[in-house]
Amino acid sequence: MNIILLGPPGAGKGTQAKKIAETYSLPHISTGDILRENINNDTKLGLNAKSFMSRGELVPDNLLIMIIKERLSRNDCLKGFLLDGYPRTIPQADALQMILTESNNKIDAVLNIEVDDEELIQRLSGRRMFSCGTSYHVIFNVPEKEGICNSCKGKLYQRDDDKAEAIRNRLAVYKKQTQPLIEYYQKKGILQNINGAKDISGIYEDIMRILEIYD
Numbered sequence: 763m764n765i766i767l768l769g770p771p772g773a774g775k776g777t778q779a780k781k782i783a784e785t786y787s788l789p790h791i792s793t794g795d796i797l798r799e800n801i802n803n804d805t806k807l808g809l810n811a812k813s814f815m816s817r818g819e820l821v822p823d824n825l826l827i828m829i830i831k832e833r834l835s836r837n838d839c840l841k842g843f844l845l846d847g848y849p850r851t852i853p854q855a856d857a858l859q860m861i862l863t864e865s866n867n868k869i870d871a872v873l874n875i876e877v878d879d880e881e882l883i884q885r886l887s888g889r890r891m892f893s894c895g896t897s898y899h900v901i902f903n904v905p906e907k908e909g910i911c912n913s914c915k916g917k918l919y920q921r922d923d924d925k926a927e928a929i930r931n932r933l934a935v936y937k938k939q940t941q942p943l944i945e946y947y948q949k950k951g952i953l954q955n956i957n958g959a960k961d962i963s964g965i966y967e968d969i970m971r972i973l974e975i976y977d
């Protein structure tokens with residue numbers, strides 16, 4: 763099963779992806795996590811990506827296409843994969859299609875999580891992260907022990923791009939560059955809209971009902 767999670771920043775893609783990946787034993791491929799890991803490790807890629815990310819801009823397509831091509835070529839993707847945060851532009855979606863066609867593969871479903879701007883701002887401004895990539899929320903999704911991650915036991919931090927100015931820019935960037943992908947995948951007949959206004963478990967149940975068709 764090859765799945766894309768689509769939706770604006772803060773929609774809950776990462777939160778749902780972690781749960782889906784566990785249920786179906788699929789690799790969770792988050793391009794945001796890959797980029798943040800590169801920044802933490804001071805790689806050349808991380809250095810190139812850092813200024814775009816902190817401003818809330820997209821990292822150039824050629825870098826993302828290179829990342830995704832390498833990641834999808836690994837053996838753990840043979841049984842399927844879950845993409846979170848890729849594609850974010852039409853050229854990225856075209857490149858993905860080419861990569862998959864070369865290996866006689868395809869995307870089965872695109873889950874588009876729909877949430878309005880006001881709720882997105884609340885979710886992003888209250889988001890707190892751990893270095894393992896798990897995200898929590900100061901009100902909506904608090905860890906079992908305050909300030910400590912349930913899985914990695916690591917220290918909590920707030921992403922630079924979850925501060926007010928970068929949030930505004932990211933929502934504008936989403937509308938201009940990523941939203942056109944909804945129509946792109948609708949035309950291919952593989953788009954599934956998900957009501958993202960529910961709580962985390964309500965959305966997860968809806969996703970499970972949809973994925974039963976593809977399993």
Ligand code: ADP
Binds near residue numbers: 770898902958
């Ligand atoms: P994305 O990966 O789409 O940017 P996240 O999964 O990181 O979004 O979620 C953004 C923030 O909103 C996090 O703080 C998360 O804990 C919280 N969150 C996720 N889903 C919901 C939900 N259904 N209701 C309320 N808060 C949520």
Ligand code: ADP
Binds near residue numbers: 775794821822846
């Ligand atoms: P969110 O879902 O909250 O927007 P992500 O963790 O998916 O955050 O991405 C964080 C940042 O990493 C993006 O704002 C962008 O700068 C960069 N990024 C991640 N994925 C891509 C992508 N596919 N194309 C371009 N930039 C990306």
